[in-house]
Amino acid sequence: MRRHIEPFWWALFSSGGTLAAFFLPVLIFIMGIAIPLGWIESPGYEKLFALVSNLHIRVFLFSLISLSLFHWAHRFRFTLYDGLQLKHLNRLIAVLCYGSAITGTLMTGYILIIFSSH
Amino acid sequence: MNEQITLEVLRYRPEESSKQIYQSYDVPFKKEWVILDALNYIKDELDGTLSYRWSCRMGVCGSCGMMVNGEPVLSCASFLETFHPGPIRIEPLENFPVVRDLVSEMSDFMEKLERVQPWLIRKDEDPPEGEYLQTPSQLMDYKNYSMCINCMLCYSACPVYGLEPSFLGPAAIALGQRYNLDSRDQGEKIRNAVLSEDDGIWQCTLVGECSAVCPKDVDPAAAIQRLKVSTTVDFFKSFLMPWQNR
Ligand code: SF4
Ligand code: FES
Numbered sequence: 316m317r318r319h320i321e322p323f324w325w326a327l328f329s330s331g332g333t334l335a336a337f338f339l340p341v342l343i344f345i346m347g348i349a350i351p352l353g354w355i356e357s358p359g360y361e362k363l364f365a366l367v368s369n370l371h372i373r374v375f376l377f378s379l380i381s382l383s384l385f386h387w388a389h390r391f392r393f394t395l396y397d398g399l400q401l402k403h404l405n406r407l408i409a410v411l412c413y414g415s416a417i418t419g420t421l422m423t424g425y426i427l428i429i430f431s432s433h
Numbered sequence: 434m435n436e437q438i439t440l441e442v443l444r445y446r447p448e449e450s451s452k453q454i455y456q457s458y459d460v461p462f463k464k465e466w467v468i469l470d471a472l473n474y475i476k477d478e479l480d481g482t483l484s485y486r487w488s489c490r491m492g493v494c495g496s497c498g499m500m501v502n503g504e505p506v507l508s509c510a511s512f513l514e515t516f517h518p519g520p521i522r523i524e525p526l527e528n529f530p531v532v533r534d535l536v537s538e539m540s541d542f543m544e545k546l547e548r549v550q551p552w553l554i555r556k557d558e559d560p561p562e563g564e565y566l567q568t569p570s571q572l573m574d575y576k577n578y579s580m581c582i583n584c585m586l587c588y589s590a591c592p593v594y595g596l597e598p599s600f601l602g603p604a605a606i607a608l609g610q611r612y613n614l615d616s617r618d619q620g621e622k623i624r625n626a627v628l629s630e631d632d633g634i635w636q637c638t639l640v641g642e643c644s645a646v647c648p649k650d651v652d653p654a655a656a657i658q659r660l661k662v663s664t665t666v667d668f669f670k671s672f673l674m675p676w677q678n679r
Contacts, residue, residue: 319635319668322669325635325661326665326668326669397596397638
């Protein structure tokens with residue numbers, strides 16, 4: 316039986332979708348809207364930095380960002396296939412989409428590691 | 434008093450013209466009439482050349498599917514009243530080649546149904562003494578998926594099938610799942626190999642229109658989604674527990 320890689324991408328896609336739906340709106344609301352607008356008092360750089368230095372938080376952020384990227388990649392790939400009728404370019408599209416997600420994942424990992432080892 | 438309603442029927446008669454044209458018919462507007470009654474009225478009273486399929490006129494045979502105002506429906510289960518005051522557009526099922534008027538070519542669908550091996554597959558050749566026993570809850574596991582009447586409305590509604598005619602499609606996949614979930618069946622592995630081919634479940638982008646139009650609440654979208662989950666679990670298992678691959 317030929318083994319397909321598709322379940323692998325789909326697993327990343329669906330777990331990313333679940334995580335993103337649960338956490339991203341709240342995070343964006345708190346970090347991107349409520350704190351900058353002063354609705355919530357800012358915890359300050361030191362406290363946030365300490366937070367991000369925590370191993371659990373780093374693992375969480377890494378999974379959240381990386382899996383959300385893979386969720387995007389999968390969705391965008393099919394949007395290009397079906398929406399723009401570009402199925403004949405499927406190889407290229409898959410490489411570009413998943414490639415971006417992999418690059419983003421590596422960058423996220425790199426940044427999070429730098430943060431910890433200061 | 435005798436109110437009429439207009440049906441604009443998309444006709445195709447290859448011996449007369451290679452083009453499809455709309456033809457309008459005025460039929461009596463009756464509350465108890467379904468679209469199929471109106472078509473039968475046209476056929477009997479106005480124009481005997483109109484072609485369409487039907488048989489049971491009670492939502493069981495699955496042969497009377499067509500597009501009514503752009504939606505795939507069973508014409509025997511859609512009341513004229515819903516579309517009052519008209520006119521009502523009647524077209525052959527979308528995504529299928531047309532043989533004549535409202536009659537579509539369904540051999541592609543038939544071939545796909547067969548491909549999922551919709552029968553009980555057993556490892557042991559000999560049938561048991563008497564029948565295979567099944568509890569009511571084992572029956573419930575797949576009963577929903579066994580309600581399909583092969584009306585092809587889901588294929589008409591599916592944009593992926595429209596773009597990619599090789600896609601195995603909602604009803605065929607739901608039918609495969611129906612046998613996968615049957616406690617008497619042992620053919621899941623064989624069937625899943627077909628269902629997860631390039632033309633199978635991974636083409637689906639969960640638009641969900643198949644389940645929305647299904648007259649029997651088969652919910653093919655859910656069947657596909659469940660298969661994606663179980664195939665993905667199998668995929669990872671085959672790496673983590675390679676000794677199980679046989
Ligand atoms: S799944 Fe529903 S819509 Fe599709 S062929 Fe079967 S009964 Fe018709
Ligand atoms: S005529 Fe049989 S389902 Fe409509």
